[in-house]
Each structure stands twice: as structure tokens, then as C-alpha cells.
Amino acid sequence: MSVPHPYWLRDNCPCADCRDPRGGQKLFRIGDLPDGLTAVETAEDAAGLTVRWSDGHRSHYPAGWDAPAGPDERTEHAKRLWQAADFARGLPEADWAAYLADPEERTAVLAAVLRSGFALLRGVPAEERRVLRVARSFGYVRETNYGELFDVRVEPDPANLAFTxxxxxxxxxxxxxxPVPTLQLLHCLRNDCAGGDSGLVDGFRAAALLREQDPAAFAVLARTPVPFRYRDRGTELTAERPLIGLDPRGAIREVRFNDRSTRTAALSALDPAELDAFYAAYRRFAAIVLRPELRLDFRLAPGDCLVLDNTRLLHARTAFEPGDGTGGHRHLQGCYADLDSLSSTLAVLRRGTAVLDELEALFEGEGSGEYLGEAVTLAAHMLQAAALARAAGAPPALVAAALLHDIGHFRGSGRELMAGTDNRHGESAAARLAPYFPPAVTEPVRLHVEAKRYLCTAEPGYADRLSPASVHTLAVQGGPMTPDEAAAFAAHPFGADAVTVRRWDEAAKDPSAPIPSFAEFRPLLMESMHQSAFAPPRR
Amino acid sequence: MSVPHPYWLRDNCPCADCRDPRGGQKLFRIGDLPDGLTAVETAEDAAGLTVRWSDGHRSHYPAGWDAPAGPDERTEHAKRLWQAADFARGLPEADWAAYLADPEERTAVLAAVLRSGFALLRGVPAEERRVLRVARSFGYVRETNYGELFDVRVEPDPANLAFTxxxxxxxxxxxxxxPVPTLQLLHCLRNDCAGGDSGLVDGFRAAALLREQDPAAFAVLARTPVPFRYRDRGTELTAERPLIGLDPRGAIREVRFNDRSTRTAALSALDPAELDAFYAAYRRFAAIVLRPELRLDFRLAPGDCLVLDNTRLLHARTAFEPGDGTGGHRHLQGCYADLDSLSSTLAVLRRGTAVLDELEALFEGEGSGEYLGEAVTLAAHMLQAAALARAAGAPPALVAAALLHDIGHFRGSGRELMAGTDNRHGESAAARLAPYFPPAVTEPVRLHVEAKRYLCTAEPGYADRLSPASVHTLAVQGGPMTPDEAAAFAAHPFGADAVTVRRWDEAAKDPSAPIPSFAEFRPLLMESMHQSAFAPPRR
Incomplete structure (x- = not known):
């Protein structure tokens, strides 16, 4: 029996010996696999593919495990290439306060930077150093010889055209x-001069146009490393990279274009014909970059912060009347950051959105069915519990716990419990939620069954108030706690929260009570997720 | 009349209209040059090439302007590829205190990182967060989702094999x-376990061996982007890059090799034959990486800090006995930084060394000639002045000023002065030194002629003590100051220092006094240079 590409298949064995179940790290070295590896037995069905290997290992691959990934998100294939007219109906922009408060707004802004190469945040307080806070809302500041941040304004004795x-x-x-800084931020603190407007050009679009119109010129720029240099008293930076960088398959992945910093004297080593070809291609590319229809012009007002992909977008400004002490001034503060962290933050935001979508679908599908013989549906029960928590002024994490406490009954698991098997639905719900929510949410969920057992012991009369279904399941779940168990539970850091959730749980079985929608709780759920991804200002 | 490659030649016009004389930024856009540009007149001699262009511009190119640059310093061509035996006589290492104190030691360490891919600093105090200070001695810390720094030690519930x-x-x-972090630092705080030794492999060497032994496999790895991923609660980082990254001309420029982080399921999009070829190549490369003769083994002791090129070197460790509260422990602190800043710091250090070499050659050559009719040579005069400054306990900057005060007389300029033309040798010396030395050095040099004019006015009897040559030049230099001029000079921030240097100047014409060597003053001169490059701990 054989399978195609045995090493590839085996490299992707998802078992716990081969992959760390927590982070997905591979636990063996590719060279640990024996030479001549083959599959000695395979079985495939709807659940996936099972393989027994010649070295005795067994692998099970769930269906869809080898779904091809999308294109490399850093290449042209994952971008929306644009020209100025594509933004006739407005720029990708958001209000800073909304961006901070609403994860879906943050998602949209970060997605725009990846897809269009830029986004504009409006209303960022026009205060010094705020640009650093914007960068830290999605990543990390890349410090350079210019400092953590730099000021773009007229200087008395500028070493750089930027400061004129x-x-x-x-x-x-x-x-x-x-590595070049892959992101640049420019925050406008003041701009009341005549002139000083901003311009952006999609360098990927310009490169794609060159490829279309003059493939040979495109090829010359992609294969010629150009030396760039910056020099001041304490700095001497050099890099040698082509103006158009391609991935190994030939897709546009990076544009570097900056006449001021080329150090082309060093190109003397080029073959003479190649040198002429390079200059013809360079001038042709430069002419495309300057085409008016490619250039998006706009004006930064105080409080605007532009976030742009510096591996792709070219930026420009018009001349302005310098401030003379009586007239206008133009002052931007900028900093650098990197795309990989922005992309990570976006992926984690989307992970959060995806899990809420999944939960919402469960509430609206399976959740609308019967709830273990109670008079309300499972979804209505949880939504009522959340409404009670909200009405009681509970903190967001506890409202989230009330809303999600019974998701362990989904996927038909509740029927097992009624049939006499403890489905441990507190534990399973907590495990399902742990990748997204912190212990303040997951622990009360995990412990809400134990809280019933605790209250039956600790609170006289409590057991008598349980619903018939709850009395039935109590026995399956272990019955009332012993006094020792109850004392341990009371001392648990989240014991009291679990008891609080439990009381809302008991009260949320009223067929006449109003039922809020799951959608109402989405912002609160996003806000309750792991802080690392969702609380933008990291410091 | 025509020249080859007119656009390339014109692109490199060094005139002040085309290049900013301060930083060398190019001041025109490549597209500003007219179509059909030609040279209408050229003249070439020992001083260089002069060209008159069809648009009327004139350019002068000094001889040697187009010296080809060396190889891109990030590729294999600029490296010393190694195997373990190459370090039989010792590792590239330095003592931390010497590294801090001696710019030549810093030069050697940073050059080793570029050339061999690593260096070891010994005796870095085994204290928390010191690794950041090491990084800041040559560059900037790259913050990531792991923080500014990370701890490598056994953790109770590790998401990463590193923390076992x-x-x-x-x-x-x-x-x-x-961008991948191009540099990694690992600082050992404790290592008293059994095991836990370190290993390094030169990834460029391994890739070069693969190319030698199996060029097709090398080509497959260079052209196949491999998806890598890291995932935890707040992070989802992905990159798609080949295991062997080439520059556009096919030179090895980057190696990424990390079995744990591959996400090869996404390779399902590959052509089936390519997938098999990739795995065969991947396994062959992995086998080379593990060859014992490639692996350099050593043990980090507390206080050792390894600096390594993460685009080239692979690092490893042996298993160890984890600390159990009674036994040993292993604790490293690491951080990331980038090669470009390290390379910049090295270039500036070498610039300093180069200017000292040039000055030393002038002292030993032209400086050994007659000094405007005085009884000592020009070099002896300046060295005596420096010796007097040193003996007086003057701060390093003022000793440097005394040593260098008359370099404006070099290149035959002193003869002009004696012939009756003010050679403005204070100004020219200060201008020559300004790229390297701060005002505390250059200002006393610039003002030491003015100081003579000042003293003739302000100090009774001073003029009478001048040497005959000095009396002769005083008239050429403007004679004694007016009282207003003298008052302004006395108020100058560096006026007093200039007077101090002037007094050593006057006294340093003694044919019988001992003459120190220029070399004695080199460490002091390096130390007096611009702090941005030479005072390692930036904060």
C-alpha cells in the first residue's frame, strides 16, 4: 500500500507525539524520519485519512487538513492594487476613538493596511509622542538611528531634504x-501652511504596469541589486537590494524607490550593456511612478495619523511655505514599525470574530432546541442568564461567563447527561473557551456545575428549589459535596463567581421573560477576550 | 563627443547642485534628466573626468569616483564560511570591559559577527536585563511579542520547546x-546543570555544501517558499520564505531552518513532483546541518553573551538536567536586534580608524618637515603641544585639540601663509575634523589663531614673547584684535579653551623637549570622537 508524498504526509502528522497540542510546534526533526518511509495501510472516509507507517507510527488526518493556504499575504497576489480614482468615494479611514473601542473597526483598519497599503486614523490627539501609541495599538516600534520617533518639520541646517x-x-x-522598516506612521501635529499636501503611490501597481508595458525592463530592475546609502556623523547604513523585489515564484513582494539614497557609482561593476539597460528601465519605472493618475493626493490635518506599508507604497509631499514665526507651520511626527506584528494582531482579532460567529450560529441553530426538559430553549436559558448578569451590573467577564456557561451541552452532549453519563459540560465549555477568554470567564463556566453541588451542601433549602431536570442531573454529577469538598470550593479564587453565575443559571428558566439577542453581547465578548490582542495601548 | 552610459555618469555627478555636500543625498530625480542626454565635451586627466552635457550642466568626477564596491556584505561572498575545526585555536571573543573601553576591540567583535556570524563577549555582568545593554552598544533592540527580552529557562507549562x-x-x-530578526543575543545568567551546552552551525556553509553536492536540491530549496507559523493566545505570526534565500544574482543571502515552525500542510498547492523534490532536498539539507564536523560546540558560562547572525547561523543546545530546587539551573536572557545598525556602527568605527591612519601618515610624512622657520618640525610641534596638555591634566578633548591644532598647515598650506596669504589654517583644520570630532575639539582648533590676536590685545607683554615666525604671520592674520573684537572673543563659549591651546602652542617649539609618538594618542583620539558612534551604552 502506498500514499503519494509519504514524507510530506508524515511531516504533517497531527498526533500529540508529533505536534505540541498547545502551539502546534512540530516535535520531531525532518531527519528523524527513516529513509524509505512508506505507508503500509491507509483508510479514508468522511472523517479523514488514517495511515499506518512502515516504522509503526499511526497518523490520522482530519478531512480538510491539507486545505491549500491563500497567497503569501506580502505579495501582489494578496493585495488590491490601486490608482487614485479607486478612492473617489473616500479613503480607508477610521476615527481613533472608534478604533480603540471597537474590535471590528480595528479589524477594518488593519485589513486596509494589508490590502490597500495604508489607512488613515482621524482624531488621534495632536500631541507629541502619540504616534508611538498608535504603533503600539497593533505592534512594536522599530527604533532606528533617528530615534524611537522622528520629527518632520523645517530645520535650520538640515542634512536631509525631509527637513526642509x-x-x-x-x-x-x-x-x-x-531589514527595511515595513511600516511607517506619520502623525500630523500641525499643518497650517500653504502647501504641504501628502501624496501616495501604489508601488506594486507601478511595478505591475511596468511589467505589462515593458517586461524586459521589469526583469532588469528585479535582477539588479542597487546600492543605497545613508551617512551622517554617527551613521553609515548601506543596503544592496533591487528596486523591485520578487518572491521565488516571480510575484512582486517589495518595492524600494528613493532617488536620494542611491549610491549608483558602485554599479560600475555591471556589464556595460546591463548598465544601459538598468538606466533605461529605472527611468521608465520612475516615469510610471510620477503618472498623475497613480498619485492619490490628500491633506493631513492635525490629529490625522497615516499608517502605510513601506515595502509597497511610495509617499510624497508638495512644497510648502515655511513657517517664519508669524505664519503657518507643518509638523509631523513619524515612527517605524513592522507588518508581521500588524498581521498577527489582525489574525487574532479575526480569530475572535470567528469564534463569536461560531457561537452565534450554535445559539441560533442547535441552541433553539429543547433544553434538557426545561421550559425554555438552551439558547434562551443562556441569554436570560446573561441578561440577569447584565441587569445586576456584573463586570463584563462575568456577563460573558453567564452567557456561555452551558455551551458544553452543544453538539448533542446534553443528551448524554440526561441519559445518565456526566458530560462534564463545565470542563468541556471552559476548554473550548480557553484559547480566547481569560480565567475570569472560563473558571466560573468550568465551576458552575460544582457550584450546584456546593450550594446543595452549604446553603440550607437550596436543593429544594432545583428544577426537576436539575435534580436528575445532580446525582449524575456526583451529588452534594462533602463538607471538605465544600470548604475547598469556597476557598477557590473563582468559587464565589461560580456561585454567582449558578444563581443566574437557576433563575434563567422563565418562559415568560424577554430574551435578548446574542448579537447584543458581541462587543462585550470581544472586550472580555485575552487582553494581549484586544487592549490596544500595550503601555 | 560621447561617453558610455551617459545617464549613469550624470546620475553620479558630485556637484553641490546634484548632491547635498553634507550627507550625500541626491538632489534631483532620475526622471528630471532630459531624454537623449549626451556629453558634448569631455576632458580627462590625472585629476579626473570633466564633462559638459547636452543640457548645459557641467560635471567633474574625481579620479576613482567609480571604484566598484565590494560584495554585498550580507551575502556569502562577504563571509568567511566555517566548520568547527576552523575555531580550534579559539572563538572570536572579547572581554566586555575591553570592548567598552577600546574602540579597536569593538571593531574586532562587530567585524567577527559580520564575517563569521558570531562573537562571544565574556564577563558581561550576569545580571537581569544586561543583554539589552549589549544590544544597545551597537544597535537597537527589536521588540517582539516575546517582549524586549525573553528568558530561556525551564517553565512549568511551556508552549515552546525552548522552555523545557x-x-x-x-x-x-x-x-x-x-522581517526576521537578523541578530540574536543570548546572555548566560546561570548554567550549573549537567548538560545544556551550546552549538552553532554555519547555515551558509551548509547551504554551500548542498549546492556543491546536489545543485538541483539547492535550487529546489531556493525556489520553494515554505510557510512558517507561530501561534499562541495573543499571537499568530506567519511568513512564507524559502529555506535558502538568494540575492538576485544567486548568492546565498539568508537561511531559515526551523523544523518546529514549518506549516507544510499548506504546501499541498505544490505540483506533486515538486513536493517530492522539496522533501528530498529538505531532508538532504537537514542531514548536512547535523554533520558533526559543522557543529561548533561550547559551553556558555555566567556572564557570556553570544551575539549571532540569525539570517545565517543555526543555534542548538544539548539536553540538560532541569533544576529541581536543590540542583543546578540554566537561565539565559535573550533579545533580538538587527544587522544593519551593527554594520553602521562598525563602519563609523572604521571611519574613525581611517582618519587616524591618515593623520598619522601626515604626521610621519609631511609633518617631519620644516615648520615655518621654527626650530622643530610641524609634527614635533603638535606632539609637544599635546604632551604639554596631557601633563597639565587637560580633558581628552583639549589634548586632542592641542595635538591637531595645526593640521591646517598640511598639504603645503603653511607655505602660503609665510608667503603672505592667510591660509586660514584654523578654519580649514576645524572643517577637516568636524565629521569626526565634536566642537569641544574643533572649536579650540578653529579659534587658536584668533586666540593669538586676542592675547596680543588682552595680555600686556604677550606680543613681545612671540617667535619671529609668529610675529611675521600675525600681520597676515589681521594683527591684534580691536577691544570690541577682544570682548566678543572672551565671551565665546570656547574662547578660554582656545587661549589654553594657544599657550601650549607657543610653548611647543623646544628642540630639546622629548617628543611622544602619534600612536600614543590614538585611544584618546578615538574616545574624543562623536559620541553617537563611540560611547556604546546609548542609555
Whole structure:
């Protein structure tokens, strides 16, 4: 019996000996697999593929395990290439306060940076150093020789054109750095000069146009490393990279374009014909970059913060009247950051959205069925519990716990319990929620069954008030606690919260009570998730 | 009349309209040059090439302007590829205190990281967070989701193999990040377990061996982007990059190798034959990486800090006995940084060394000639002045000023002065030194002629003590100051220092006094240079 590509298949064995179940790290070395590995037995059905290997190992691959990934998100294939007219109906922008308060707004802004190469945050307080806080809302500041942040304004004795009032042609920043900063932020503190407007050009679009119109020129730029340099008293940065960087399959992955920093004297080593071809291609690309229809012009107002992909977008500004002490001034603060962290933050936000979508579908599907003989549906029961928690002014984590306390009954698991098998639905719900929610949510959920057993022991008369279904399940779940068990439970850090949830649980079986919608609780649920991804200002 | 490659030549015009004389930024856009540009007149001699262009511009290119650059310092061509036996006589290492105190020691350490991929600093105090200070001695810390720094030690519930006591096979760090951190630092705080030794493998060497032995396998790895992933509660990092990254000309430029983080399920999109070829190549490369003769083994002791190129070197550790509260412990602190800043710091250090070499050559060559009719040579005069400053306990900057005060007379300029033209040798010396030295050095140098004019006015009897040559030049230099000029000079922030240097200047014309060597002053001169590059701990 054989399977195609045995090493690939075996490399992806998802068993707990091969992959750490927590983070998915692979636990063996590719060279640990024996030479001549083959499958000696395979079985495939709707649940997936099972393989017994020539070295005795067994693997089970769930259906869909090998779904191909989307395109590399850093290449042109994952982008929306644009020209100015594509934004006739408005820029990708958001209000800073909404961005901070609403994870879906954050998702939209970060997705725009990945897809269109930029987004504009409005209303970021026009205060010094705020740009750092914007960067930390999705990633980490890349400190450079310019500092954690840099000021873009007219300086008395500038070493760099940026610090004059002159126009600056479209360029990417810091091409002389490797790794180049993949993100740039520019926060406008003041802009009341005549002139000083901003411009953006999609460098991937410009490169794609060059490829379309002059494939040979495109190929020359992609294969010619160009030396870039920046030099001041304490700095001498050099990098040698092509103007158009491709992935190994030929997709556009990076553009570096900055006339000011080229150090082309060093190109003298090129073959003479190649040198002429390079200059013809360079001038042709430069002409495309300057096409008016590619350039998106707009004006930064105080409080605007532009976030842009510095591996793709070129930015520019028009000349302005420099401030003279009586007239206007233009002052931006900028910093650098990196795309990988932004992308991570976006993925985790989407993970949160995805789990809420899944929960909402369960509430609206399976949850609308019978709830273990009670007079309300399972969904109505949990939604009522959450409404009671909300009405009691409980903190968000506890409202979330009340809302989600019985999700362990989903997937038909509740029937097992009624049939006399403890389905341990507190534990299973907590395990399902743990990747997304902190212990303040998952622990009261995990312990809410134990809380019933505790109250039967600790609170006289409690057992008498249980519903008939609850009395039935109590026995399956272990009956009332012993006094020692009850004392241990009372001392548990989340014991009291579990008891609180339990009381809402008992009260949430009223067929006449109003039932809120799951959607109402989505913002609160997002807010209750792990802080690392959802509380933007990390410090 | 025509020249080859007119656009390339013109792109490199060094005139002040085309290049900012301060930082060398190019001041025009490549597209600003007219179509059909030609040279209408050229003249070439020992001083260089002069060109008149069809658009009327004139350019002068000094001889040697187009010296080809060395190889891209990030590729294999700029490296010393190694195997373990190459370090039989010792590792590239330095003592932390010497590294801090001696710029030549810093130069050697940073050069080793670029050339061999690593260096070891010994005696870095085994204290928490010191690793950050090491990183800041040459660059900037790259913060990640792991924090500014991370602890490598046994953790109770590790999500990552690094935080166990297991052996870890040779790997590069964070292949799921793009940009990947190009430097890693590992600082040993404690290591008294059995086991837990460190290993390094030169990934460029391993890749070069694969290319030699199996060029097709090498090509497969270079052209196949591999998906890498890291996932935890607040993080989801992904990158898609080949195991062997090449520059556009095919030179090895980056190695990513980390079995634990591959997410090869996504390779299902590959052509079936390519998938088999990839796994054969991957396994062959993995076998080379594990060859004992490639692996350099050593043991980190408390206080050792390893600095390694994470785009090239693979690092590993052997298993160890975990500390159990009574036995040993192993605790490293690590952080990430980037090669470009390290390389910049090294270039600036070398710039300092180069200017000292040049000055030393002038002292020993031209400086050994006659000094404007005085009884000592020009070099002896300046060295005596420096000796007087040193004997007086002057701060390093003022000793440096005394040593360098008359370098404006070099290049034959002193003869002009004696012939009756003010050579403004204070100004020219200060301008020559300004790229390297701060005002505390350059200002007393610039003002030491003015100080003579000042003293002639302000100090009764001073003029009478001047040497005959000095009396002669005083008239050329403007004669004694007016009382207003003298008052302004006395108020200058560096006026007093200039007067101090002037007095050593006057006294340093003694043919019988001992003459120290220039070399004696090199450490002091390095120390007096711009702090941005030479005072390692930036904060």
C-alpha cells in the first residue's frame, strides 16, 4: 500500500507525539524520519485519512487538513492594487476613538493596511509622542538611528531634504536599511501652511504596469541589486537590494524607490550593456511612478495619523511655505514599525470574530432546541442568564461567563447527561473557551456545575428549589459535596463567581421573560477576550 | 563627443547642485534628466573626468569616483564560511570591559559577527536585563511579542520547546517573522546543570555544501517558499520564505531552518513532483546541518553573551538536567536586534580608524618637515603641544585639540601663509575634523589663531614673547584684535579653551623637549570622537 508524498504526509502528522497540542510546534526533526518511509495501510472516509507507517507510527488526518493556504499575504497576489480614482468615494479611514473601542473597526483598519497599503486614523490627539501609541495599538516600534520617533518639520541646517520645505517626490523610506522598516506612521501635529499636501503611490501597481508595458525592463530592475546609502556623523547604513523585489515564484513582494539614497557609482561593476539597460528601465519605472493618475493626493490635518506599508507604497509631499514665526507651520511626527506584528494582531482579532460567529450560529441553530426538559430553549436559558448578569451590573467577564456557561451541552452532549453519563459540560465549555477568554470567564463556566453541588451542601433549602431536570442531573454529577469538598470550593479564587453565575443559571428558566439577542453581547465578548490582542495601548 | 552610459555618469555627478555636500543625498530625480542626454565635451586627466552635457550642466568626477564596491556584505561572498575545526585555536571573543573601553576591540567583535556570524563577549555582568545593554552598544533592540527580552529557562507549562530541558536541534529563530530578526543575543545568567551546552552551525556553509553536492536540491530549496507559523493566545505570526534565500544574482543571502515552525500542510498547492523534490532536498539539507564536523560546540558560562547572525547561523543546545530546587539551573536572557545598525556602527568605527591612519601618515610624512622657520618640525610641534596638555591634566578633548591644532598647515598650506596669504589654517583644520570630532575639539582648533590676536590685545607683554615666525604671520592674520573684537572673543563659549591651546602652542617649539609618538594618542583620539558612534551604552 502506498500514499503519494509519504514524507510530506508524515511531516504533517497531527498526533500529540508529533505536534505540541498547545502551539502546534512540530516535535520531531525532518531527519528523524527513516529513509524509505512508506505507508503500509491507509483508510479514508468522511472523517479523514488514517495511515499506518512502515516504522509503526499511526497518523490520522482530519478531512480538510491539507486545505491549500491563500497567497503569501506580502505579495501582489494578496493585495488590491490601486490608482487614485479607486478612492473617489473616500479613503480607508477610521476615527481613533472608534478604533480603540471597537474590535471590528480595528479589524477594518488593519485589513486596509494589508490590502490597500495604508489607512488613515482621524482624531488621534495632536500631541507629541502619540504616534508611538498608535504603533503600539497593533505592534512594536522599530527604533532606528533617528530615534524611537522622528520629527518632520523645517530645520535650520538640515542634512536631509525631509527637513526642509521643499517638495519631495514619491519614495519609500530607508531603502539603505536591511531589514527595511515595513511600516511607517506619520502623525500630523500641525499643518497650517500653504502647501504641504501628502501624496501616495501604489508601488506594486507601478511595478505591475511596468511589467505589462515593458517586461524586459521589469526583469532588469528585479535582477539588479542597487546600492543605497545613508551617512551622517554617527551613521553609515548601506543596503544592496533591487528596486523591485520578487518572491521565488516571480510575484512582486517589495518595492524600494528613493532617488536620494542611491549610491549608483558602485554599479560600475555591471556589464556595460546591463548598465544601459538598468538606466533605461529605472527611468521608465520612475516615469510610471510620477503618472498623475497613480498619485492619490490628500491633506493631513492635525490629529490625522497615516499608517502605510513601506515595502509597497511610495509617499510624497508638495512644497510648502515655511513657517517664519508669524505664519503657518507643518509638523509631523513619524515612527517605524513592522507588518508581521500588524498581521498577527489582525489574525487574532479575526480569530475572535470567528469564534463569536461560531457561537452565534450554535445559539441560533442547535441552541433553539429543547433544553434538557426545561421550559425554555438552551439558547434562551443562556441569554436570560446573561441578561440577569447584565441587569445586576456584573463586570463584563462575568456577563460573558453567564452567557456561555452551558455551551458544553452543544453538539448533542446534553443528551448524554440526561441519559445518565456526566458530560462534564463545565470542563468541556471552559476548554473550548480557553484559547480566547481569560480565567475570569472560563473558571466560573468550568465551576458552575460544582457550584450546584456546593450550594446543595452549604446553603440550607437550596436543593429544594432545583428544577426537576436539575435534580436528575445532580446525582449524575456526583451529588452534594462533602463538607471538605465544600470548604475547598469556597476557598477557590473563582468559587464565589461560580456561585454567582449558578444563581443566574437557576433563575434563567422563565418562559415568560424577554430574551435578548446574542448579537447584543458581541462587543462585550470581544472586550472580555485575552487582553494581549484586544487592549490596544500595550503601555 | 560621447561617453558610455551617459545617464549613469550624470546620475553620479558630485556637484553641490546634484548632491547635498553634507550627507550625500541626491538632489534631483532620475526622471528630471532630459531624454537623449549626451556629453558634448569631455576632458580627462590625472585629476579626473570633466564633462559638459547636452543640457548645459557641467560635471567633474574625481579620479576613482567609480571604484566598484565590494560584495554585498550580507551575502556569502562577504563571509568567511566555517566548520568547527576552523575555531580550534579559539572563538572570536572579547572581554566586555575591553570592548567598552577600546574602540579597536569593538571593531574586532562587530567585524567577527559580520564575517563569521558570531562573537562571544565574556564577563558581561550576569545580571537581569544586561543583554539589552549589549544590544544597545551597537544597535537597537527589536521588540517582539516575546517582549524586549525573553528568558530561556525551564517553565512549568511551556508552549515552546525552548522552555523545557530538552535538546534543541540546530535552528534559526523566528522564521515565522518577516522581517526576521537578523541578530540574536543570548546572555548566560546561570548554567550549573549537567548538560545544556551550546552549538552553532554555519547555515551558509551548509547551504554551500548542498549546492556543491546536489545543485538541483539547492535550487529546489531556493525556489520553494515554505510557510512558517507561530501561534499562541495573543499571537499568530506567519511568513512564507524559502529555506535558502538568494540575492538576485544567486548568492546565498539568508537561511531559515526551523523544523518546529514549518506549516507544510499548506504546501499541498505544490505540483506533486515538486513536493517530492522539496522533501528530498529538505531532508538532504537537514542531514548536512547535523554533520558533526559543522557543529561548533561550547559551553556558555555566567556572564557570556553570544551575539549571532540569525539570517545565517543555526543555534542548538544539548539536553540538560532541569533544576529541581536543590540542583543546578540554566537561565539565559535573550533579545533580538538587527544587522544593519551593527554594520553602521562598525563602519563609523572604521571611519574613525581611517582618519587616524591618515593623520598619522601626515604626521610621519609631511609633518617631519620644516615648520615655518621654527626650530622643530610641524609634527614635533603638535606632539609637544599635546604632551604639554596631557601633563597639565587637560580633558581628552583639549589634548586632542592641542595635538591637531595645526593640521591646517598640511598639504603645503603653511607655505602660503609665510608667503603672505592667510591660509586660514584654523578654519580649514576645524572643517577637516568636524565629521569626526565634536566642537569641544574643533572649536579650540578653529579659534587658536584668533586666540593669538586676542592675547596680543588682552595680555600686556604677550606680543613681545612671540617667535619671529609668529610675529611675521600675525600681520597676515589681521594683527591684534580691536577691544570690541577682544570682548566678543572672551565671551565665546570656547574662547578660554582656545587661549589654553594657544599657550601650549607657543610653548611647543623646544628642540630639546622629548617628543611622544602619534600612536600614543590614538585611544584618546578615538574616545574624543562623536559620541553617537563611540560611547556604546546609548542609555
Amino acid at each position: 520645505s521643499a517638495a519631495i517626490a514619491p519614495h519609500t523610506d530607508n531603502p539603505y536599511r536591511d | 530541558s530538552a535538546a534543541i536541534a540546530p535552528h534559526t529563530d523566528n522564521p515565522y517573522r518577516d
